[in-house]
Every structure is written in C-alpha cells, then in structure tokens.
Amino acid sequence: MNIISTDTYKIRFKDEGYAHLNELVASNNYTNFYVLVDENTKKLCLTRFKEKASFKFEIIEIKSGEIHKNLDTCLDVWNHLTNKNADRNCLLINLGGGVITDMGGFIASTYKRGIDFVNIPTTLLSMVDASIGSKTGINLNSIKNQIGLFSDPLSVIVDTDYLKTLSKREINSGYAEIFKHSIISNSNFKKLVENPNLAYDEDIIASSIELKNKVVKKDKFENDVRKHLNFGHTIGHAVESLFMNKKNKLLHGEAIAIGMVCESYISCKINGLEIDKANEIKNHLNKFFNKVSFSKNDIDKICNLIKYDKKNHLNIPKFVLLKNLGLIETDVNVDVNLIADSFDYYTA
Ligand SMILES: NC(=O)c1ccc[n+]([C@@H]2O[C@H](COP(=O)([O-])OP(=O)(O)OC[C@H]3O[C@@H](n4cnc5c(N)ncnc54)[C@H](O)[C@@H]3O)[C@@H](O)[C@H]2O)c1
Numbered sequence: 001m002n003i004i005s006t007d008t009y010k011i012r013f014k015d016e017g018y019a020h021l022n023e024l025v026a027s028n029n030y031t032n033f034y035v036l037v038d039e040n041t042k043k044l045c046l047t048r049f050k051e052k053a054s055f056k057f058e059i060i061e062i063k064s065g066e067i068h069k070n071l072d073t074c075l076d077v078w079n080h081l082t083n084k085n086a087d088r089n090c091l092l093i094n095l096g097g098g099v100i101t102d103m104g105g106f107i108a109s110t111y112k113r114g115i116d117f118v119n120i121p122t123t124l125l126s127m128v129d130a131s132i133g134s135k136t137g138i139n140l141n142s143i144k145n146q147i148g149l150f151s152d153p154l155s156v157i158v159d160t161d162y163l164k165t166l167s168k169r170e171i172n173s174g175y176a177e178i179f180k181h182s183i184i185s186n187s188n189f190k191k192l193v194e195n196p197n198l199a200y201d202e203d204i205i206a207s208s209i210e211l212k213n214k215v216v217k218k219d220k221f222e223n224d225v226r227k228h229l230n231f232g233h234t235i236g237h238a239v240e241s242l243f244m245n246k247k248n249k250l251l252h253g254e255a256i257a258i259g260m261v262c263e264s265y266i267s268c269k270i271n272g273l274e275i276d277k278a279n280e281i282k283n284h285l286n287k288f289f290n291k292v293s294f295s296k297n298d299i300d301k302i303c304n305l306i307k308y309d310k311k312n313h314l315n316i317p318k319f320v321l322l323k324n325l326g327l328i329e330t331d332v333n334v335d336v337n338l339i340a341d342s343f344d345y346y347t348a
C-alpha cells in the first residue's frame with residue numbers, strides 16, 4: 001500500500017505504519033508514551049496495538065460515545081497527564097474512532113502548549129474521513145465541534161484489521177463517506193455501484209483517503225473546494241440533529257446517506273443533474289441503509305433547522321449541489337419547499 005502524504009504528515013498503512021512509529025519512538029527523546037482508548041477500543045483494539053508496538057506505554061481510558069466528546073473528558077485526561085508528571089516531550093497515541101482522534105488531538109494540542117500525537121483510527125468513518133484534514137475538537141453542550149483547532153498529527157496509521165470487530169451498522173456509516181468521496185470526485189463510482197461489497201476493501205479505503213487528501217491539500221481552511229465535502233451534509237446534519245432527541249438515534253453516515261439522496265434530487269431540480277444519476281445514487285444507498293420514515297412534523301422541523309442555521313445569510317439555506325458526478329457547485333440557494341419535496345423523493 002502506498003504512503004499518502006498530506007502537506008504536513010503521512011498516512012501509512014498497517015506494518016509500514018507501526019514500523020515508522022517504532023522508529024519514531026526509538027529515535028526521539030520522548031519521556032513517556034500514552035495511548036488514549038475508550039472501553040471498546042481497549043477491549044477490541046489494544047491487543048493488536050500491543051503486538052505491533054515495540055515500546056512500553058501507559059493507557060488512558062475514557063468513556064466511548066459522542067456525549068463524552070466534551071470538556072469534562074478533556075479535563076480528566078489533562079489531570080491524568082498532570083498527575084503522571086507528563087512533560088512536553090511525551091507522545092499521545094489516539095487509538096479509536098473519530099471521537100478519540102478528534103478529542104485526543106485537541107487534548108494533545110493544548111496540553112503544555114502542544115505535545116506530539118499520532119492517530120490510529122479504528123472505525124471506517126475515522127479512517128476515511130477524520131484521518132485527513134487536521135481538524136481536532138470537542139462539542140460544547142449540544143453544539144458539535146464548537147471548540148477546537150486545526151492541528152496536525154505527527155503521523156496516522158490506517159490498519160484495516162481493526163474493522164473486523166466493528167458492527168455492520170458502523171461500517172455502513174463509514175461507507176456513506178466513501179461513497180460521497182466517489183460522487184464528488186467521480187472516482188470509483190461505477191466500481192462501487194456495481195460491487196456493493198467493497199466497504200472493507202483496502203484499495204477502496206486508501207483511494208477514498210487520497211480523494212479527501214487531494215481536496216484538503218487545495219483548501220485546508222474550507223474557503224473553497226473543501227466545501228465539496230459537505231455534499232449531503234446540509235440536510236444530513238439537520239436529520240442527525242432531529243434524531244438526536246429521539247429514541248432511535250441515527251449514526252452520522254446514516255443521516256448523511258439520507259442527505260445525499262435528498263440533495264441529489266434537489267440537484268436535478270435546480271442544478272441540471274440527470275435524474276438517472278440521482279436514482280443510481282439512491283438505489284445504491286438503499287442497499288446499505290433501511291428507509292427511515294419522516295412525519296410531516298419531522299420535515300417541518302428539518303426545514304426550520306436548515307433555514308435558521310446560524311451560518312445562513314438572511315435565512316436562505318446554502319447547499320453544495322451536483323451538476324454531475326465530480327462537478328460541484330457550492331453556495332446554491334435552495335427554497336425550503338424544495339427541501340420538503342426532496343423527502344418525497346427519498347421516501348418514494
Ligand atoms: N476530524 C474530522 O475531519 C472528522 C471527520 C469526520 C468525523 N469526525 C468526528 O468523528 C466522530 C465520529 O467518529 P466515529 O464514527 O468513528 O465514532 P466513534 O469514535 O464514536 O466510534 C463509534 C463506536 O465504535 C467503537 N469502536 C471504535 N473502534 C472500534 C472497533 N475497531 N471495533 C469495535 N468498536 C469500535 C467506539 O468505541 C464507539 O462506540 C464525530 O465526533 C465526528 O465529529 C471528525
């Protein structure tokens with residue numbers, strides 16, 4: 001597997017990644033090594049990491065889940081590091097999904113004005129999405145990723161062996177981002193549509209990482225082409241927020257899949273996307289995700305969430321839409337009635 005180079009760090013796969021980490025440890029004057037895990041990655045991923053790491057480390061365990069991606073957890077870890085007399089020359093290794101890598105990156109970047117950190121993403125979503133782009137951060141109350149900074153890991157190791165213990169539901173959630181990368185770049189689209197069993201495929205995973213890398217390299221701070229990565233996310237985030245308060249919460253990729261179907265339909269209506277393409281996107285996603293039902297009240301709430309999003313100007317929602325595969329337009333105004341119509345298309 002090739003090494004993927006971002007502007008500031010490298011993403012290495014499996015043994016190449018561990019070999020580099022072991023070299024790094026041997027050739028630097030690190031004073032101590034800490035591995036951040038949650039209860040799941042402690043149980044399911046740490047054994048493999050221990051087999052591969054040639055050095056001794058201490059484990060720091062936090063509770064899993066988005067609700068713990070907050071300042072309280074950071075305080076616990078900062079206190080832990082302080083009580084252990086961890087100095088500026090220690091290394092933090094984040095072994096887990098996007099919650100661990102985002103929050104671990106934030107904790108490391110702010111502890112003693114910044115210590116080195118390495119990310120080892122263990123979910124499909126964190127491999128293909130959170131491993132690139134240098135975003136670190138935590139949630140504030142219910143506002144996602146409200147506090148954080150762009151900060152580069154020293155390196156990233158992608159080891160698809162960790163996916164063996166991940167639930168099918170979590171795999172599918174990550175796959176939604178793989179499919180999104182293929183839509184916005186018009187790469188691998190046909191291959192994915194014709195083979196719905198490629199979520200674990202290492203080449204597909206590597207190529208999805210490379211696609212996001214290309215976009216981020218052009219526009220790290222999201223002024224321009226990085227916005228393309230938000231395809232499916234305007235409606236997707238609103239759907240995710242709505243279900244946050246329901247019993248049956250949706251995973252990020254599950255909500256984004258709905259967003260991509262709806263936004264493909266909107267792309268047909270106002271941006272010239274062919275309906276056949278939208279249907280192809282919808283039919284493919286239907287193979288991975290069960291249909292979610294939306295009441296009229298749900299759709300009203302989703303439209304309001306989108307309309308009154310603080311990022312809008314004069315309450316006009318701005319969308320990232322397709323003209324075709326790989327041909328994207330950003331900041332497109334969309335009427336809320338069309339958003340409601342798109343849910344009829346999703347449901348049909
Ligand atoms: N920095 C970025 O650019 C970026 C991009 C996308 C998402 N994110 C962030 O990532 C987070 C979502 O990431 P996620 O989907 O990985 O969620 P997550 O970190 O909550 O992981 C999902 C669940 O899987 C468990 N898990 C992790 N690895 C496992 C394994 N190998 N086997 C079994 N279980 C395992 C976790 O303990 C957790 O319960 C969000 O907070 C989101 O904001 C960041």
Ligand SMILES: [Zn+2]
Pocket residue numbers: 129177233252256
């Ligand atoms: Zn996403």
